Amino acid sequence: MKKILTLFIIILLSTLSFCQEIKTEDWTTDLNFLKSELQKKHINLFFKLTKNEFEEGIEEIISKLDSDSDFETTMKLSQLLAKIGDSHTTINISKFLNIQKNIPINCTWFGEDIHVVSTSKDNYEILDKKMVSINEYHIKTIIDSIKTIFSNDNNATIKKGTIRLINNKKLLDYFGFSKSSDSIYRIGFENSKNQLSFENVATERYDKKTRISTKIDGLRPYYIEGKGNIFKEKYYEKDKIYYIQYNKCISKESVLATGNKLEATKYPSYKKFEQKILNTIETKKVKKLIFDMRFNTGGNSSIIKNLIRQIRVNKSLNQKDKLFVVVGQRTYSSAILNTLAFKHFTNATVIGEETSGMPNHYGNIKSFYLPYSNIKLNYSTKYHNLYKGIDNTIKPDIEIIRTFDDYKKGIDPIYEFVKNY
Template sequence: MKPISLFFFLFFAIYCHAQIYWPNDLAYLKTELPKRHQNLFFKLPKKEFNATMDALIKESMTLPKIVIGVRLQQLMAKIGDSHTGIRLTKFIDTSKVIPIFVHWFDDGFFITHTTETYKEEIGSEIVRINNIPIKTVADSIATLLVQDNQAMNKSYLAGYFCLPELLIYFGFIGTDEKVIFQLKKENEIFEKEFTVGGVKKLNVELPIEKKRIGDQNRRAFFWEKYIEADSIYYIQYNRCFSKESEKKYGNRKRAKKYPSFKKFQKKVFATIKEKPINKFIFDMRYNGGGRAVVARGFIEKLKEVEKINQKGKLFVLVGRSTFSSAVINAMDFKEQTNAIFIGEETSGNPNYYGSARSFKLPTCGVRVWYSAKHFKYAEEESNSFLPDIAVPVYFKDIITGKDAAYEAVKAY
């Protein structure tokens, strides 16, 4: 694992330096969001939305910014659309953080990145914060997230543990600069005091023995590898973007920096023709979306390749970070091919509100995101796309480099 910049996870928080008049900004949101969203009240009753906004508008001039942000995001979460919301970190002082990054594995919450000061705590499981069970903390933070499925929580929830201002809001810690964590490492439970402060980079990472194949090149838009020992052709598809799609639908200048999926596809099908392939893997576990059209031509062509499109030979890996357009592509595989799906349930679901747009609140400049379209790709309503074979992600597997999903393909 590479060192992680805290600001990458905190969205480069920008403060509102101009004079802010919250009643006007919130009233603007109350009016604009229902007008712009494709169907804002598909889940949350309009009466509840208006009553909550009216109460917040009335109290806003006496409330701290963090309180306004949390209450606003909790309302957004109730709307039930994961493409609609605010960036809560715009309301939080992110110059003061607890110097850790936490990941939610199926066997617990573990510290995966920290600073040199706390290097002995790397790899520890968090049992309690300030003597409060971690489940209690997680349940409160979950109110900030759309509760379509557990995958959404697993993807984003643990990232908030490093924000003391948020933990103070929920009453888990005091206002001093010290936070006590109860940790577990090598079956020993102990306490560790963390100092809140300014941290630019978490440069101490997990001492992993080797990288899992799924973690070897996650920054690449897409890449491929023929694994001769297993006769497996592995494709990882991390972003639904390409030079061609960006040139046609997006920013032509940015398109110059993007890789060509057309060239990539040509290489993949050449390899399919040349190599003996026992199993073919298309890995979308870390694909957060983009434009579904990028991979659709690839899938349509692959379904015609008898050598690959067979039950027990074609596998698609999905997980908690599979979202939006990547879920659409998963549905494409399901409807058009004989693929077997392995991994975790996805954060996104086949029928969803998306095509995200945004507008700014007038005085504070906070951006509000909303869905402009509704997409329906499944006849039955579902809160997630479920794999045929569920494979949990355990902390120990990350350390040893075992890719359980890849191993499940091998064992099939």
């Protein structure tokens, strides 16, 4: 009984400390620490925002500490860092965004349309619908506000960054699209005939137990099935197509190289994966190869260097009509560098949608924590200047936009394009 009581007290104290506002003097220390340290550590902090603008921005946040909540302070800091123009220099605001009850919807972009791909069981009638407004505010208006909390490298960055946040009640409250007392949201939808309809959706605890998702007709396409895998491959005997999906630039070997043996056990071996790829290319009749990085948000760009070399010297595959590299809205950071390597060293045809990462960009992230709020701040230590041009995205050689109809039918337009190319 005594142990149970002790445990209860510990849990209660930890809960109270989590809810407790950070003191003004502690925030002041944190913000001055950030102002000083970020200038020292970032490779080129003031390439877009001037030093005076940055320091005045910090002082402005400090001047409002007595009236602002922790959440409001964190939001203003995110907005200031976004003005720096480096999408790798950010703070982690997830713990301030956490709320037990949000609008129970998850959405995905299909071209320029947003569809509800999962919701709660009680709201089954809105599943699959194209969403256009929340509380009479057009989605584009809401996106214009949310995008101020991160660097807007390009249109794909905005799409990627906002789609996961448009259901967050705290953000909607902060930007004035709802009130803290609201628990019902009026969501607007548009059908194929441009006719509007509205549904009242209540905020609720939204998790796997209460979630329903878009039902895909027939078999789920391979690019979706198990897309949580870091990397995977499949040889299609009938079409003689070899499909490789590379979702994250990380592996057992790359983590081991940092000296973290325990962390490395969480990841698969890329060395074994690459050997399987090379063996398949050698032993199977591969007419076309797809290297898919549409979901790859980065990591260590050096991992696939050898594979690119091996593909480069393979004369039967290293041809525009046989080698295809897939990019999309989530292709970012090291995956951008890998895409550029394919473009530079091979004859690959790049297909898909525009990337969220810029060809030339700041990266090689390091981080530090603010002493009192314990907020993690990421910053860049290197500028990657590998692209001769001023484009702010990698535009595919051939654009292939995924539609909701394709998604619903279980069709991968990328695979279908390559098969019929």
